[in-house]
Amino acid sequence: MCGIVGYIGGEQAAPILLDGLARLEYRGYDSAGVAVYTGEELEVAKAKGRLQVLSDMLQGGRAIQGCTGIGHTRWATHGAPSDVNSHPQVSRSGRIAVVHNGIIENYSALKQFLERQGVPFTSQTDTEVVAQLIEYFYEGDLLQAVGRVLHRIEGAYALGILCADTPDQLVAVRRDSPLILGVGEGENFLASDVTAILKHTREVIYLEDGEVAVLTREGVRCYNHFLQPVEKQTSHVDWEIDAAEKGGYEHFMFKEILEQPEALRRAIFPRVQDGQVCLEDFPLTDEDIQGMRKIYIVACGSSYHVGMVGKYNLEGLLRLPVEVALASEFRYQQPIVDDRTLVLVISQSGETLDTMAALREAKRLGGKVVSIVNVMGSSIARESDGVLYTWAGPEIAVATTKAYSTQLAVLNLLGLYLAQRLGTVAQEEYQTIVQELLLLPAKMEQVLENRADIQYYASQYFNHASVFYIGRNLDYALGLEGSLKLKEISYIHSEAYASGELKHGTISLIEQGTLVVALATYSRLFEKAMSNVVEVKSRGADVLALTTEGHREEMGKVANGLVTIPDTHPMLLPSLGVVPLQLFSYYVALMRGCDIDKPRNLAKSVTVE
Ligand code: AGP
DSSP, X not given: OOEEEEEESSSOHHHHHHHHHHHHGGGOOSEEEEEEEOSSSEEEEEEESOHHHHXXXXXXXXXXXXXXXXXXXXXXXXXXXXXXXXXXXXXXXXXXXXXXXXXXXXXXXXXXXXXXXXXXXXXXXXXXXXXXXXXXXXXXXXXXXHHHHHTTOOEEEEEEEEETTSTTOXXXXXXXXXXXXXXXXXXXXXXXXXXXXXXXXXXXXXXXXXXXXXXXXXXXXXXXXXXXXXXXXXXXXXXXXXXXSOTTXXXXXXXXXXXXXXXXXXXXXXXXXXXXEOOTTOOOOHHHHHHOOEEEXXXXXXXXXXXXXXXXXXXXXXXXXXXXXXXXXXXXXXXXXXXXXXXXXXXXXXXXXXXXXXXXXXXXTTOEXXXXXXXXXXXXXHHSSEEEEOOOOOOOSSSOSHHHHHHHHHHHHHHHHHHHHHTOSOHHHHHHHHHHHHHHHHHHHHHHHXXXXXXXHHHHHTTOSEEXXXXXXXXXXXXXHHHHHHHHHHOOEEXXXXXXGGGGTGGGGOOTTOEEEEEEOOGGGHHXXXXXXXXXXXXXXXXXXXXXXXXXXXXXXXXXXXXXXXXXXGGGHHHHHHHHHHHHXXXXXXXXXXXXXXXXXXXXXXXXX
């Protein structure tokens, strides 16, 4: 949720830390701070608000001198956003500084223990407990003190630790929260996300849960939870840094919306060979597939909405029950999972804590877990039995766009792959879907070319206080995503309803001028969708409709506004339909002057429960 960077080497640390934090700011942005060893002591600078406040305070980093430091950008969990609650948190002597992502669940008991020993606390954070506890155990060896602390703290954490008595080293720890090490020449890094250090090195070490690392200028040593040395592989990161930069666009979100056709090409094309879907390294044998009795799809937020589309598509293709669960509910609902259940875990970041916990529960129950993940080497990818990467490239905007589209494409590919093995799809139908999948990027480009229409509708409706998205079946699943996109970046209240449910209560909210976005792309239910449009219009609603080219004329007769997408196979309609909805949300948020890439109260990767 928050961002961590650490540096040890021959350069000035503060500018490197600030630059790294700028690339991580999408992970959390209510306050930021750095601690740098100046040659005698730790100098700590922290500021509430965006990173720019801290950067201005430190003149871009020139105001603090020193070649070893840690930095943090925060999304508050314990203690409101404030200077004092920002990280780094320091021990009472000021000689130990800690940056932390995650939550220390037993911090209250530990705090009481330390207070009884006379340790005073200055912040409301759980992180300060870690700094104070390390000092409490410190007897000249930082690693040993950290080791003792690790056996006492519970929860999820990635920690970067710097001690003024041992300034030739940084200590890093991870449990259930991402942390990587960057290996350079005469310098080394730690970071919660590879984007923070990519400018300096492409050689990274992924720490496993419970592992500890000591970084010096010369190298990196890794240990297990009991501080026994462990050998680690270095991985090479091969994507370009400009993939994580705005490249002239005003917002990452807009850039990422436009990148979708290319991202789809990367996700789909290598997986179709001679008209057949090929999934390399798919972990299930044909026998496993034949034995499958049920599929569970588990995810959060937009990834869950991908799962909702997946339910319709996979049930149609496989004739197997597909259940979609919110990851945050899954492990508390006594899910029925066994070794004949395929559990599909969907996560852009691969680090969402709820999704991770659901994955572990599914494995514990004997399910076979295949994940659909964007971030290579992420925790979910590593703990799954198999992983299908979405290859969307780095997604920086908090509101997901290209990750959604590629997740959907990969899920459809997986559906085809399984259906062929189960013999539940006719060859002709299979070929049609595969062909349409290959055409999807070009069709999406057509949708993007018509964005001026959507911008116009955004200008008509951006002042509305409340928006309803209605649709049936696949259009309902699509509406869930459209509605989430709008509310998360424009702060307009919005809800998605299955159209047939309107008459069971929600229609009472429709009055003169209420904006209803009617999704009517699914041909089979078009007539019913039309009836719902007429129904809400007769109660005074303003209807902005989304349908396919083939239905343009008919829908044009009743809707107040109309956006169309090219015709395609029904399974793929949400893949095209989502684009106008993303653009609509984007333009509305732009016109309302919202902070599009960093919406309030949110963060890109949610590593707390
Ligand atoms: C979508 O725009 C969101 N910001 C959010 O719902 C996101 O999809 C959710 O937090 C899940 O994230 P993940 O895919 O990284 O697990």
